[in-house]
Amino acid sequence: MPSAPASEENFHSNPTRALQGLRVLDFSHALAGPYCTLLLADYGAEVYKLESPNGGELSRGWGPPFLGGEAAFFLGLNRGKRGIAIDLKRPEGIELCLRLLDRMDVLIENFRPGTMDRLGLGFEALRARNPRLIYCSISGYGQDGPSRDEAAMDLIVECSSGFMSVTGTEAGEQVRAGYAVADINAGLFATIGILMAVHHRERTGAGQYVDISMLDSMISAMSSNYMTFLGSGRVPQPMGTAFPTVVPYQVFHARDRVFALAIGSEKLWAAFCGAIGHPELQAHANYASNALRIQNRQDLESALQEIFRTHDAAQWVEVLGAVGIPCCLVRTFDEVVQHPQSAVRRMFPWIEHPAAGKHRVTGSPIKMSASPGEPTIAAPLLGQHTAAALHELLGLDAGKIRQLVADGVIPDARSKKPNTTLPAPR
Numbered sequence: 001m002p003s004a005p006a007s008e009e010n011f012h013s014n015p016t017r018a019l020q021g022l023r024v025l026d027f028s029h030a031l032a033g034p035y036c037t038l039l040l041a042d043y044g045a046e047v048y049k050l051e052s053p054n055g056g057e058l059s060r061g062w063g064p065p066f067l068g069g070e071a072a073f074f075l076g077l078n079r080g081k082r083g084i085a086i087d088l089k090r091p092e093g094i095e096l097c098l099r100l101l102d103r104m105d106v107l108i109e110n111f112r113p114g115t116m117d118r119l120g121l122g123f124e125a126l127r128a129r130n131p132r133l134i135y136c137s138i139s140g141y142g143q144d145g146p147s148r149d150e151a152a153m154d155l156i157v158e159c160s161s162g163f164m165s166v167t168g169t170e171a172g173e174q175v176r177a178g179y180a181v182a183d184i185n186a187g188l189f190a191t192i193g194i195l196m197a198v199h200h201r202e203r204t205g206a207g208q209y210v211d212i213s214m215l216d217s218m219i220s221a222m223s224s225n226y227m228t229f230l231g232s233g234r235v236p237q238p239m240g241t242a243f244p245t246v247v248p249y250q251v252f253h254a255r256d257r258v259f260a261l262a263i264g265s266e267k268l269w270a271a272f273c274g275a276i277g278h279p280e281l282q283a284h285a286n287y288a289s290n291a292l293r294i295q296n297r298q299d300l301e302s303a304l305q306e307i308f309r310t311h312d313a314a315q316w317v318e319v320l321g322a323v324g325i326p327c328c329l330v331r332t333f334d335e336v337v338q339h340p341q342s343a344v345r346r347m348f349p350w351i352e353h354p355a356a357g358k359h360r361v362t363g364s365p366i367k368m369s370a371s372p373g374e375p376t377i378a379a380p381l382l383g384q385h386t387a388a389a390l391h392e393l394l395g396l397d398a399g400k401i402r403q404l405v406a407d408g409v410i411p412d413a414r415s416k417k418p419n420t421t422l423p424a425p426r
Contacts, residue, residue: 017044018371022198025050025100026081027109027116029057031154031180032138032214034077035187037108040194041080042364043373045106048389049078049380050097053085053411056382067356075379076361079351083380084389085411092409094120096390102130103393106194110138113148123209133207134197138186142213152214157182161218166225168238175238185217242301247293248272251330252305254313261320261327266290271323276307276316346374353378383411 022045026037034049041047051057063071087093098121101107107126109116116122116137123135137143140152147160155176158164163181168174193210201207219226228244229236236244241251241260249262263269266289273282281287281303286296293300308316313329320327331339337348337360347363356378364373390396390410405412 016371018368018373020044022046022106023104024048024106024108025097025104027107027111027121028138029110030059031077031183032186033108033110033190034059035184036136036138036190036194037081038077038079039187039191039364039373040106042375043366043368043371047081048100048104048385049081049083051083051085051382053087053383053408056085060382067359068353070353070356070379070381072359075353075356075359078379079361080376081380082377082385082389083383084386085383086386087409088119090407090409092404092407096394096404096409097121098126098129099394100389101126101133104130104133105198106134106136108136108138108190108194112151113137113139113143127207131206132201134194134201134210135207136190136194136197136210136212138190138212138214140214142216143211147215154180154182154214157214157218161215161222162226163218163222166236166238168240170238170240170242172238181221182214182218185221186212186214189217189220242297245294246290247297247300248304250301252308254308254311254316256312258330259308259313259317259327260330261316261325263325268325269293272320272325275319275323275325276304278307349375351375351378355381386410 019040022040024037024040024045024047026033026047026049028034028037037045037047037049055061057074059074059077060071062073065072067075086096088097101121107121117125123137126133126135139148140157141147141150141160152160158167158176158181161182164174164176167177190210190212193212197208197210225236243249243262246262246264249264251258251260261272263272269287269290270282273279281300285292287293287300317327317329329335336342342348345363345367347365348360349363350358351361352358361375364375366373387401387410390401390404391398396404401410404410
């Protein structure tokens, strides 16, 4: 069972959380880096999100929708983190960051390569101060190579990695993925890299540099696609919802809406043919094996499409599901949110924010019996926890903090209220 929602007060002290005690200073922005630190925060890491006092990171403006003036995009990706704002254009701001990093386990950033070095916050400079520091950089193309300095965002890397060349309609129109797959893959690999570096540090006592490239992440995630190409030499093309090495494995139009099915074995093929009322297809000379079905894909798909248009999609899903065929309606987001499976798995919990109010966020994806993860505090207001973090971590007193505010190094966030999570309504 999930643990009780954490509050601002027990941010530092929940021993049941897997990453409890891991301190992270998060310089990242937009999606790839914040998704990594979202996962770390959900499982107990103390993530301090560092932003500029002058407007904060760019995704605070990525809307509509806005909830209480806060971008829903930002709220969803930055829950569970404490917000600190420091002006990195000021020498005093850099000095504060250096002192904070002396106390950190992990730094993560996704600026252009070289940016952190120019600020005096590069890996070599920090390793000399804190040899245990794990330093993770996410960039479009990595820290070396001829593409190192090229600008990249998700759309660009979907193209440069070859992903978009195989994503689109059967007619050949190429389309972007329905979510920022290059960003999310990079965030996932950054999480894996950080945790591997933590394990290495437990054995050796030494931190290290973790270099994550969005391009590398996409190529690795497409390993099966690239192995098919490397094995055959044939350049793949978009296939709509179809799959190159399994037939049938795609979306079909029923009488009322679309649904998907996947026939991954000959045992399933036999059950499928009986369930749709056409047992003769099982041993048909053109369809008796997956290899034959691939060769005769177009004729088979056309025949199945005619069959499926005779009934509603829900009827087909019920019939096929009863004999073990993987199948599902193509659900819309509202159907997913309302589905009982989502409720049981706590994938859309409620959280409370001082400006946005009560709102839903996505839940934690990894279920662990002894050290579960879940959303804790809501996304921070800009600079909300700056004073508290500088006091707790660096021992700065109220007078010094007031002076930093007066000098414009940090914002005045004294009026900000703590955020707490609410249990999901029953």
